[in-house]
Amino acid sequence: MAARVANELDLQGMRAAGMAAASVLEMIGEHVVPGVTTDALDALCHDYIVNTLECIPAPLNYGGGGGQMPFPKSICTSVNHVVCHGIPSAGKKLKNGDVLNIDITVIKDGYHGDTSKMFFVGEASVLAKRLVKVTQECLYKGIDAVRAGAHLGDIGYAIQRHAESQRFTVVREFCGHGIGKVFHDAPQVLHYGRKGSGIVLEEGMCFTIEPMINAGKRYIKILPDQWTAVTKDHKLSAQWEHTLMVTADGCEIFTWRAEEGVSRPTATAAVAQ
Numbered sequence: 301m302a303a304r305v306a307n308e309l310d311l312q313g314m315r316a317a318g319m320a321a322a323s324v325l326e327m328i329g330e331h332v333v334p335g336v337t338t339d340a341l342d343a344l345c346h347d348y349i350v351n352t353l354e355c356i357p358a359p360l361n362y363g364g365g366g367g368q369m370p371f372p373k374s375i376c377t378s379v380n381h382v383v384c385h386g387i388p389s390a391g392k393k394l395k396n397g398d399v400l401n402i403d404i405t406v407i408k409d410g411y412h413g414d415t416s417k418m419f420f421v422g423e424a425s426v427l428a429k430r431l432v433k434v435t436q437e438c439l440y441k442g443i444d445a446v447r448a449g450a451h452l453g454d455i456g457y458a459i460q461r462h463a464e465s466q467r468f469t470v471v472r473e474f475c476g477h478g479i480g481k482v483f484h485d486a487p488q489v490l491h492y493g494r495k496g497s498g499i500v501l502e503e504g505m506c507f508t509i510e511p512m513i514n515a516g517k518r519y520i521k522i523l524p525d526q527w528t529a530v531t532k533d534h535k536l537s538a539q540w541e542h543t544l545m546v547t548a549d550g551c552e553i554f555t556w557r558a559e560e561g562v563s564r565p566t567a568t569a570a571v572a573q
């Protein structure tokens with residue numbers, strides 16, 4: 301069954317978890333500078349999540365079924381051609397011109413908040429800036445397609461259309477997901493697809509939208525560490541993610557950050573009973 305807010309307690313829980321996850325991205329920004337290692341960023345986030353927010357970093361020891369190694373760190377750091385699930389490492393020092401996705405998932409009082417954003421390390425290339433901007437636009441266009449009565453496929457359609465209009469490509473191996481008391485729940489939220497396809501969205505459903513958009517071809521491969529996804533052609537990839545809940549006329553975004561402005565959909569939640 302799809303993750304959904306069933307009562308006021310769930311709603312308050314999802315709001316608090318989302319706000320906590322967003323605050324980690326707000327905290328870490330000033331630390332993303334040339335010379336810092338992705339392991340140092342992980343340590344800062346881990347400490348903030350555990351000691352300041354008193355939350356659980358959901359990625360730490362996540363997965364591990366079917367012979368896979370559990371994820372060994374508290375955040376994902378995906379640099380340049382890394383599509384997602386990059387593992388923070390003491391050997392990975394950021395340098396001027398790198399672009400980086402930091403993906404944060406926290407558990408607060410049993411509820412998950414999952415969100416990611418792109419950071420520039422020093423001065424970015426024209427291509428990197430354009431890819432990052434278009435990918436964020438893809439997220440927002442996906443979000444704009446969300447309302448009760450819309451179809452899940454409307455989201456993927458809006459994202460794919462925008463990405464491909466800019467001659468970028470959509471990664472297909474990973475998707476957004478239902479979220480709540482479970483980290484990765486039904487439904488799968490594809491970032492490509494056809495208008496009018498898929499389930500009908502209902503008030504109170506909670507899921508993420510997290511498009512991964514490539515500058516080159518859409519194909520990826522997984523590194524021997526069993527987690528890190530990279531573009532096959534080693535061209536740049538970008539990703540942005542929010543956790544939201546469907547409302548009658550749009551959605552409530554639980555992981556919204558102040559820097560995103562006030563003009564985004566923040567419809568007052570109508571809780572599905």
Ligand code: MF3
Pocket residue numbers: 358359360362363371375376385403404405414508510527541
């Ligand atoms: N936060 C990622 C997502 O958006 C999942 C990370 S799972 C991990 O779904 F184990 F790699 F951390």
Ligand code: CO
Pocket residue numbers: 414476477508510541
């Ligand atoms: Co997610």
Ligand code: CO
Pocket residue numbers: 403404405414415416510541
């Ligand atoms: Co995430």
